[in-house]
Amino acid sequence: MMPELTLDxxxxxxRIDGSEDDAILALLMNSAKEYLAxxxxxxxxxxxxxxxxxxAVMLYVALHYENRDPAARxxxxxxxxxxxxxxxxxxxxxxxxxx
Numbered sequence: 001m002m003p004e005l006t007l008d009x010x011x012x013x014x015r016i017d018g019s020e021d022d023a024i025l026a027l028l029m030n031s032a033k034e035y036l037a038x039x040x041x042x043x044x045x046x047x048x049x050x051x052x053x054x055x056a057v058m059l060y061v062a063l064h065y066e067n068r069d070p071a072a073r074x075x076x077x078x079x080x081x082x083x084x085x086x087x088x089x090x091x092x093x094x095x096x097x098x099x
């Protein structure tokens with residue numbers, strides 16, 4: 001378990017020093033959480049945060065921040081994100097069954 005992902009952690013992951021893009025990064029973080037929720041992955045409850053969930057958020061942000069050209073292909077990152085989503089879904093299902 002780890003605390004909720006922060007903007008500073010995302011900026012470190014993306015190797016961003018300045019604050020010029022903070023608003024877009026915050027928007028992308030919120031979009032990532034909505035994307036995961038729409039994929040059937042709810043945001044972890046306070047105190048039970050998931051490293052894998054946070055990684056999925058960071059991958060989504062990186063994918064959309066670094067590839068802002070609509071014509072860009074994003075297959076590799078997209079595959080990695082889809083893989084994590086599947087793992088989170090399976091983890092949630094096995095936790096519910098065992099609970």
